[in-house]
Amino acid sequence: MSIPALLIKYAVDSCTPDQVQEVFEHIFEEAIVKNVVQLNRIDSRNGRPYKMFFIYFKNYNQKLREFIQGTAQAGGTQTVLYDDPYYWKVVIAEPRTTNPRVLTHEEKLARKIR
Numbered sequence: 001m002s003i004p005a006l007l008i009k010y011a012v013d014s015c016t017p018d019q020v021q022e023v024f025e026h027i028f029e030e031a032i033v034k035n036v037v038q039l040n041r042i043d044s045r046n047g048r049p050y051k052m053f054f055i056y057f058k059n060y061n062q063k064l065r066e067f068i069q070g071t072a073q074a075g076g077t078q079t080v081l082y083d084d085p086y087y088w089k090v091v092i093a094e095p096r097t098t099n100p101r102v103l104t105h106e107e108k109l110a111r112k113i114r
Contacts, residue, residue, distance in 0.1 A: 003060055004068055007093040008053040012086070020053050023082045028063040054093055068092060 008020065017036035025031050039052040057064060071078045071092055081087045103113070 002095075003057045003064075005057070005093040005095075006055040007091050008051075008055070008088045009091065011051045011053060011088055013049040013051060015051055015053070017053065019082070020055060023080065024055055027067070027080065028061055030061050030063070032057050032059055032061055032064065034058040 006024075011020075017038050020036045021033045024033050033055060035056045037054040037056070039054075041050050041052060042048070043050055067078065071090070076091055078090045079087050080090050103111070108114075
């Protein structure tokens with residue numbers, strides 16, 4: 001069974017991957033964060049930059065299991081207070097299902113790809 005990744009959908013622009021890793025390793029009481037991937041975004045409503053973070057783990061521990069179970073029971077979202085009063089809304093990242101293949105001519109036309 002693979003370990004689910006977590007996703008912070010919206011973080012202020014000043015947040016860093018190191019900060020995210022430090023917070024989650026503190027919460028889970030162990031250095032289990034494998035990787036934090038940062039995506040830079042622009043808010044379409046106000047034009048301000050923000051970040052999204054995917055958090056990947058090396059292994060499970062009891063605290064991570066409880067967090068993931070609690071997320072499912074809490075309607076899919078957990079709130080992590082990382083620097084009072086600042087918090088992140090955290091969800092379980094949905095794995096992308098991909099089907100790598102070469103597109104047919106018809107598929108390229110349908111997608112308007114030259």
